[in-house]
Amino acid sequence: MDILIVKAQKIEEIGRAGRDGRLSYCHLFYDDEMYFKLRSLMYSEGVDEYAVNKFLSEVFPADKSSCGKICSLIKESASRRFDMKEEVILTVLTRLELGDVQYLHLLPQTNVTCVLNFYKTPTVSLAQKVSAIAVILKRSENRHGQHTFDLPTVANDMGVTPVELTNQLYDLKLKGEITYEMKDMAYCYRILEVPTDLLSLSADITKWLSEVESCKVRKMDAMFNAAYFAVNLCDKMNGCSSADHTSCLQRIILDYFAGIDNIDFCKKIDQSSPFLRADIKVFLQSNSHARFTPRAVARVMHGIASPAYPYTIWGKTHFWGRYTKIDFKVVMEAAKEELKKFVGKDIL
Ligand SMILES: [Zn+2]
Numbered sequence: 001m002d003i004l005i006v007k008a009q010k011i012e013e014i015g016r017a018g019r020d021g022r023l024s025y026c027h028l029f030y031d032d033e034m035y036f037k038l039r040s041l042m043y044s045e046g047v048d049e050y051a052v053n054k055f056l057s058e059v060f061p062a063d064k065s066s067c068g069k070i071c072s073l074i075k076e077s078a079s080r081r082f083d084m085k086e087e088v089i090l091t092v093l094t095r096l097e098l099g100d101v102q103y104l105h106l107l108p109q110t111n112v113t114c115v116l117n118f119y120k121t122p123t124v125s126l127a128q129k130v131s132a133i134a135v136i137l138k139r140s141e142n143r144h145g146q147h148t149f150d151l152p153t154v155a156n157d158m159g160v161t162p163v164e165l166t167n168q169l170y171d172l173k174l175k176g177e178i179t180y181e182m183k184d185m186a187y188c189y190r191i192l193e194v195p196t197d198l199l200s201l202s203a204d205i206t207k208w209l210s211e212v213e214s215c216k217v218r219k220m221d222a223m224f225n226a227a228y229f230a231v232n233l234c235d236k237m238n239g240c241s242s243a244d245h246t247s248c249l250q251r252i253i254l255d256y257f258a259g260i261d262n263i264d265f266c267k268k269i270d271q272s273s274p275f276l277r278a279d280i281k282v283f284l285q286s287n288s289h290a291r292f293t294p295r296a297v298a299r300v301m302h303g304i305a306s307p308a309y310p311y312t313i314w315g316k317t318h319f320w321g322r323y324t325k326i327d328f329k330v331v332m333e334a335a336k337e338e339l340k341k342f343v344g345k346d347i348l
Pocket residue numbers: 230234235236240241244245246247248249
């Protein structure tokens with residue numbers, strides 16, 4: 001059995017054994033490296049406040065008349081632009097829908113970029129007969145007779161939903177008037193209320209995301225501590241013997257669920273390294289073309305890929321994953337200090 005991330009999950013898996021009433025044994029394979037790797041991964045979804053702010057400014061267009069409008073965010077490009085995993089984007093959008101204030105209403109994900117060609121009727125006369133076509137002509141980019149447009153934008157202009165517009169296009173296609181292709185899968189939503197204070201909303205969301213993150217890390221540490229105790233520290237007195245640590249694990253697990261925080265038995269995660277700052281400095285100097293955030297630097301040092309810093313490119317740097325044993329937050333702080341010096345001014 002792997003060292004599992006969540007104790008509840010572990011108990012669930014242990015529970016599978018012995019259901020037939022026969023005696024069964026659970027073997028826990030324990031490995032430091034696995035722990036470091038998993039602990040690093042807990043940090044793969046975090047987002048900085050300024051990125052959340054940038055994200056929210058794009059979710060809510062600047063003009064105040066955007067209430068009721070349908071907007072979209074193309075998944076792949078947004079994920080890269082904000083360096084946020086697609087799941088995280090969806091999490092934040094869901095929070096905007098289900099939080100204290102309902103800022104938006106999420107619609108089904110759909111392709112939003114339409115590339116359209118005209119066939120039978122001359123374009124201008126078709127536009128006179130079909131209002132959708134008139135709007136499309138106004139809102140599209142024409143390249144060699146191929147019209148490219150954003151479906152929600154045209155739908156907003158017409159006062160219909162993207163689905164209604166798609167149905168109209170489909171009818172025209174059946175009549176042989178047009179052919180079209182849809183691309184760019186996007187999150188779609190209708191704006192219900194534009195937040196008055198984007199900065200404080202960004203702060204709230206960032207705080208919430210970071211609580212989720214530290215909660216995951218704490219669970220990971222608790223699980224690791226229990227395993228570490230059983231393997232290395234148990235005095236084999238209270239019911240434990242050689243490889244059987246049912247008693248002490250049970251005790252630690254029950255404590256955990258009772259809210260008793262067993263102090264860390266192990267201080268495996270280092271809180272500093274003499275070479276960290278110097279390595280970050282060299283890394284920044286040799287990648288001066290890129291604009292980093294402290295989190296992006298820390299991810300590279302921890303060997304965590306992200307949408308803007310994929311493994312295929314950044315995995316090649318020899319700093320990749322070099323500091324998995326140093327606490328992520330410590331690496332991030334060091335990166336922040338080095339970035340300040342590097343940029344020469346406090347950009348953060
Ligand atoms: Zn034990």
